[in-house]
Amino acid sequence: MKMMMYGVRDDERPFIEQWQEQNHIDVQLTDQLLTEETVDQARGYDGIVAFQQLSYSNRMLQRMTEIGIYNLSLRNVGVDNIDLKQVAKLGIKLTNVPVYSPEAIAEFTVTQLMQLLRRTKEYTQKFEKHDFRWAPQISKELNQQTVGVIGTGHIGQCAIRIFQGFGAKVIAYDKFHNPELERQGLYVDTLDELYCQATVITLHIPLFPSTQHMIDATAIAKMNPGVIILNAARGQLIDEQALIDGLDRGIIGGAALDVMEDEIKVFNRNLGDQKIDYPEFNNLFSRDNVLISPHTAFYTDVAVRNMVEVSLNNNRQLIETGTADNLISTD
């Protein structure tokens, strides 16, 4: 069995080596991304394991099948950068890693909220100028907040447990109700109810056509003045211009964005002194009450290990059996 792994980072290598030793399977590694230009390197292999935020192009998928490869395993959860209709049409078997560390993302989300509530960005800027006064950065407490959690899958549930541990009131919205959260009476029936009650809103849902720009000017107009918005899910859930307007008008009191609509232009790159050609990013990045992080919520040792191990197991299962536990349904 021969597998080719694309987009490999140095921090993944020890976990890959361990997996190879345990499974006695040789995996060919490249740091290059999986594109039309690089896919031919996998000719003669049985499966591909990939990780990237760049879209997997339809031409790359087509070429993959032309060189006889039908097994593709992603090392992440989101499948919004791949055309599932094309995957189905070409007969490609696709897997993801649905749960690699919900805690990583939930803990990061709570960390960012704490930073916003305690105004650490402003304090850090003051301290750097040796201004050690308290005022005027009087802060807010998490235990006083009503946190509206949109999406109660693995990450949302984990975030709820942590918020509750801090004494916050939690309300939740999801089309699918988790029985334990239902028992606790956390669900509201509509997003509008959540918008009007929450002082903090956190997004833990996938990007679908139906969720794209769900946080737009209309949604923002229904929110509590001063609400804080947290997004460590997908950038396109939020209309960034509407967010900027909401911040300008004071309806939104702060935001922590680990994902952005056009993040590929900026995130996980060392841009040094280069001018950043992304007006919404520049606007949001300059604000005291907005925290931007470069899609790092997932990036922990536990998560990376699981992403590597589970994706390799998935690819092996596809090659050996023609299916896998984490097969993505393309219906």
Ligand code: COI
């Ligand atoms: C995912 O697992 O889908 C993520 O958002 C992680 C990302 C760096 C691709």
